[in-house]
Amino acid sequence: MLTVRNLAASYGPAQVLFDIGFTVGAGEVVTLLGRNGMGKTTTIHTVMGLIAASAGEVSFAGKPLAGLPPYRIAQAGLGLVPEGRQIFPTLTVEENLVATARGKGAEWTLARVYDLFPRLSERRRNMGDQLSGGEQQMLAIGRALMTNPKLLILDEATEGLAPMVRQEIWSCLRRLKDAGQAILVVDKNIDALAKLADRHVVIEKGHVVWAGTSAELAADPTVRERFLQA
Secondary structure, X not given: OXXXXXXXXXXXXXXXXXXXXXXXXXXXXXXXXXXXXXXHHHHHHHHOOOOOEEEEEEEEOOEEXXXXXXXXXXXXXXXXXXXXXXXXXXXXXXXXXHHOOOOOOOOOOHHHHHHHOHHHHHOOOOEHHHOXXXXXXXXXXXXXXXXXXXXXXXXXXXXXXXXXXXXXXXHHHHHHHHOOOEEEEEOOOHHHHHHHOOEEEEEEOOEEEEEEEXXXXXHOHHHHHHHHOO
């Protein structure tokens, strides 16, 4: 589905991504791992067209995405759950969800999102800024799903959430994976990711320095020691 080759990007004169490459196949869960400031969010923003690539290729379902505006990339089938959630604070839960809905005949509906996150159904008339952090993250995921993405991208999936809420988010992602949803996810909870993901891509200073399966990650503790521990 998603193919990234030799991707480079800069902030002004400072290059921050160098030859980033990875793939996400249909139904796969793939992670981007690395310490803070190593280029994970920049990679996602470049894939989504929020930052212009200075070199390389990004394609989805065989079609190039480079140079397209973010809304066209979203229309191609990529749904982003951004770091910090970025829900609409002055809209209700239901208005947040409907605002991004794909339309009639779409696979994801309000009823299906409410089935995935019953708490959102209970709070559907509440404004976005009246929700807890965990509820806002559920809403951000639900909003992305309402675009009916072929690939769901989560940047810092459980950052700042209480342990019980984090577990609820991981359970949700497991349900999505079991239903065949392709997912690209960034998070610091490596143990949870190792149980969920098929493959991992480790980024260090804008370079891919390691890639492999969960079994390979567990078998090589030096990866954590060198690239993932603070």
